[in-house]
Amino acid sequence: MCKSGEGKPEAGLHVSAVMDTQCPFCSVQCKMTVNTDTETLAGIIRTVYKAEGKPNAASQGRLCIKGMNAHQHATHAERLVQPLIRKEGKLVPVKWEEALDTIASSFSTLLSTQGPDAIGIYGGGSLSNETAYLLGKFARVAVGTRYIDYNGRFCMSAAASAGSKVFGVDRGLTCRLADIPLARCIVLAGTNIAECQPTLMPYFHQAKENGAFVIVIDPRATPTAAAADLHLQIKPGMDAVLANAMLKVIVDEGFANEEFIRKRTNGYDQLLTHLKGVDLRESAALCGIEVEMIRQAAHAFGSVETGIVFTARGVEQQTDGHMAVRAFLNLVLATGKIGREGCGYGAVTGQGNGQGGREHGQKADQLPGYRSIANEEDRAYVASVWGVEPS
Ligand code: SF4
CATH class of the missing domain: 2.20.25.90 (ADC-like domains)
Known part of the structure; x- marks a missing residue:
């Protein structure tokens, strides 16, 4: 305006x-x-x-x-303000009409000669909700390609898939930002909020003023780690090992919320079997920290009434980031720290609209409104809105 x-x-x-x-x-x-x-x-x-x-x-x-x-x-003087087309090896500024005609004729040629899957569409977290929706619809209806995805594939898809698996929904934050000052323990794993989302830091300062114990898990000594009460400077890629070790302490030393686990979770027996195989000294050696630090972190999170776990790309962009995030979600569930004030889990989004891009259907496995492309009912519903065959 x-x-x-x-x-x-x-x-x-x-x-x-x-x-x-x-x-x-x-x-x-x-x-x-x-x-x-x-x-x-x-x-x-x-x-x-x-x-x-x-x-x-x-x-x-x-x-x-x-x-x-x-x-x-x-x-900026060097900002691109019109399309460029490569002609005889050089990028040449052209009018929008020429650019759009070139795209349309290239797509038409590819569609008629090689079929829709010869075209791949790639979006990003900088698109608005509306544009993300249109891009997904364009790929699936206008072009008919199965190849659509967005930058979140390399960003926070691990958190998205972990959230879908554990909670049944991929929601970036399960709590409000206003819950942060109400948490008595906050775990920040693989996230450097002080530099990446600096305007959120006052929420954490407020939490500390209210008595929260802040644990930062990061191989790097970041400004966020400098603000922590406990910095677990683990070796890269060891987040799941650490989360499982903390979980073992929580379970073995009586910090698990048995009532919440019984009423609201399943698979706890399998988790207990898994934790029997966790050796704290081995975990500490793998992480490159002292056993006592793992115990201190587990006590800090397990012993308080409210707490929030945040993860970001440091955890999610690992070889098996999906499982690493799930290990942190287990910490939240085993202590019943979700669905209440001052509690929850958050995947700290990087790009402006990473979450909206997923919710509105530019992710390979998701249709608009969090619907799964693998789910028959979801496919049929979206196809009915778009006026196409579900297939
Ligand atoms: S949205 Fe912009 S101003 Fe706000 S914290 Fe992020 S980078 Fe800084």
Whole structure:
């Protein structure tokens, strides 16, 4: 929204526009206004921009340095403002009509000569919900290809599949950001919120002020780890080993929430059998930390009434990130820390709309609205909306 001419200009400044917008970078999507002014300096008129945070539920009006400077992309002299087509080895600027005609004729040729699966469509977490939906529909209905996916495949699909398997739904956060200050223990595994989502850090500072014990699990000594009460600087790839070792302590030392487990989970006996094979000294050696640190972390999380576990790409982008995330979800379930205030699990999204991209159908295995492409009823429903055969 542009409110041209609004605002009271200072001497020598003319406010030409005030734009309501939001930072495009990380999942917090901090809202802001960008004021566009012109000023005269040494006889030269130049445009100056000033970004200011706007109050909103997530970042509460805060902006980090990335957001404060995000507008520079829009105004950069080298920004692409029209399509480029490679002609005789060189990228040449062309009109949109020519670009769209070229795409349409290339797609038509491929479809008629090689069939729909010769075309692959790849989206990303920077797309709006509506665009993500349209991209999925375009791939599956207009083109008819089975090859559609998005950047989350390399990003947080491990958390998505773990959430689907364990909870029956892939939801980035099972709790509100407002639950963070209510948690008495917070586990941050493979996430560096202080640098990646800086405007969320006050939630964690508030939690600490309220008495929370913060555990950071990260091979790197990050600014987030510097704010922790306990930094478990494990060897890369050992997160599942650590989570299972913590789980063993929780179960063996009486911190498991037996009532929650009995009423709300299944497979606990298999988990107990699995944990019998876990040797704390071996786990500690694999992780490169002391047994006592594992015990301290397990006690801290297991002994308090409320707690939240967050994972991010450090856990999810491992060879078997799916199982690594599930090990952390077991910590949440075994202690019954979900579905209550100050409790839950969160996969900290990186890109602006990583979650929306999944929910709206640009992921290989998901149709819009979290429907599974492998589920007959889900396929039939979406096909009926789109007016096509489920097959
Ligand atoms: S926290 Fe994320 S969305 Fe907010 S200003 Fe920084 S990079 Fe942008």
